[in-house]
Amino acid sequence: MDDTFCYGVKAQNPRPRCIFFANRVLKLWLFFFVFICFPLVLSNGEETTNANKLIKIGAIIDIHSRTGREEKTALDIAVQSFNSNDSNNHKLSLHIQDSGRNPLLAATVARKLIKEQEVEVIIGLETWEEAVVVGDIGSRAQVPVLSFAAPAITPPLATARWPFLVRMANEDSKQMKCIAAIIGLFNWKRVIVIYEDDSFGSESGKLALLSEALQDVGSEVEFRLVLPPFSSVTNPNVAVHEELKNLQKK
Structure with a gap:
């Protein structure tokens, strides 16, 4: 639901x-919106000397589910649309990993994305259980984690516990x-x-x-x-x- x-x-x-x-249509449009706008946040007012900087973005989804396939399509379209705009000073490189909605696997692939691919942000995570374990990893590595999952009720001190976890849903x-x-x-x-x-x-x-x-x-x-x-x-x-x-x- x-x-x-x-x-x-x-x-x-x-x-x-x-x-x-x-x-899930709204979620797919949110994927598109975040990918178009988030590089502007990552640039953080950098000078134009960093033109053509490649921003590596990690995505953790359940690629074998219907939702995951839809999300992958939305992500691919968003990245392609952004990179095809010649006026952008930044380009996106998307690295997708499968979690199967398993929190332990999500943690493993999150570490892989940060260590091996050196991603600057992680997006996705369909369940709150995945979001919090990856949020822990992202906070330690100071890598933002954007998740569309939400808990039934927000835990106390959630912001202090997961400072790099950005929840995109109520x-x-x-x-x-x-x-x-x-x-x-x-x-x-x-x-x-x-x-x-x-x-x-x-x-x-x-x-x-x-x-x-x-x-x-x-x-x-x-x-x-x-x-x-x-x-x-x-x-x-x-x-x-x-x-x-x-x-x-x-």
Whole structure:
């Protein structure tokens, strides 16, 4: 349910519903935006004598997942777009590593990127667990780490603990409050939550936060439809269609 938006049609009373889908388009545009703008930050007002400086950027993603493939495409397009602009005094060199959403592997490849590739920034990291371990490594090496992952609730003294970790997303509790506010605005008393199964167990915490936020606006989760991981399904479109058809019969 990362970067979740609300799509729904208010049904006839007494069964108004709101259906949620994970939307990753915003994240991909954020990748593009960061890669276009971040070299200006890295230059830090350097004189033009450093023209044509090559900025090495590391990316840690799950390249075997659908999200990872989309992120890789967005990263490649962003770098190509930036480098094709002849007016830029800096060029980007992208080094992508696969973490498989495994925090230990993410830490290993982060050290490799810093030591062997000498990257000046690391971007990516789909889970908060990955973000914090790489944030520790980045803080010790003084390499900024930009992550689109966010915790359910921001830990105390997070900035002091991970001074080089830049979180590009709000914590889950704020996202869930935003969703609940939309539901409250439309006076939907019962909602259906639809999401892809997360084998890492992160969805349970988000759903708890959503349920709590819904209570504050007088609503509740009527039903949860958990879709199988798309990577495990031969034809995801057909599988989702069948699940939605079954849902309509309930």
